[in-house]
Amino acid sequence: MLDALMIRTALPSDMDALATYLTAIVAERLPVLFVRDAPPSLEQVVTMIARHADDERSCLLLALDGDAVVGMLDFSGYARTQQRHVGTFGMSVARDARGRGIGTRLLRSLYDFAKEHGYRRLELEVFATNTAAIALYEREGFVHEGRRHGAVMVGEEAVDLVMMGKGI
Ligand SMILES: CC(C)(COP(=O)(O)OP(=O)(O)OC[C@H]1O[C@@H](n2cnc3c(N)ncnc32)[C@H](O)[C@@H]1OP(=O)(O)O)[C@@H](O)C(=O)NCCC(=O)NCCS
Numbered sequence: 001m002l003d004a005l006m007i008r009t010a011l012p013s014d015m016d017a018l019a020t021y022l023t024a025i026v027a028e029r030l031p032v033l034f035v036r037d038a039p040p041s042l043e044q045v046v047t048m049i050a051r052h053a054d055d056e057r058s059c060l061l062l063a064l065d066g067d068a069v070v071g072m073l074d075f076s077g078y079a080r081t082q083q084r085h086v087g088t089f090g091m092s093v094a095r096d097a098r099g100r101g102i103g104t105r106l107l108r109s110l111y112d113f114a115k116e117h118g119y120r121r122l123e124l125e126v127f128a129t130n131t132a133a134i135a136l137y138e139r140e141g142f143v144h145e146g147r148r149h150g151a152v153m154v155g156e157e158a159v160d161l162v163m164m165g166k167g168i
Helices: 012-027 042-054 102-116 131-139
Strands: 005-009 059-065 068-077 086-093 121-127 143-154 157-167
Touching: 005 102, 012 042, 012 059, 012 068, 042 059, 059 102, 068 102, 086 102, 102 121, 102 131, 121 131, 121 143, 131 157
Parallel strands: 086 121
Antiparallel strands: 005 059, 059 068, 068 086, 121 157, 143 157
């Protein structure tokens, strides 16, 4: 399957496949900061693709298996002058496709994009309970830089956010 996998930036023609993908991700109710309570409307997906297309410093990377979206990485840079070398992102892989290297390939494509666009540092926040994501980021050279105690609620429980960063 991975031989056929393609990573590229999202196009307007991906709107239906991306909406299907995001609907499944939202339904999982994952412990991640970027997930909303309800699936996005088609209009919101169109806006999301267009927003990235209009901003050359950001990117919406998709992992595609044929026409199906099986992974996504949403990257944006900071706007302040002193922080224009820093960007942050959220990512996910379709449940049935996890553990096959797709997340790793999305990250490697991000490094290429970020370097080409003058970024020198990537950072993110991840729920301390998200062991799969933390293991992926550690393996990719992200280091633990701090912890925001009880910064997010998961149901009734306050969970820590782990801050991680990597120079590129
Ligand atoms: C985190 C996520 C994107 C990883 O994507 P993936 O395609 O499964 O990752 P890969 O197959 O490239 O895995 C690479 C490494 O990550 C780590 N990893 C991935 N899944 C893991 C798991 N379930 N348990 C422990 N480590 C795991 C391992 O170090 C793995 O290396 P290995 O295969 O040599 O052991 C995916 O699990 C996901 O979509 N999770 C839900 C959304 C999410 O948590 N996003 C991150 C929010 S910050």
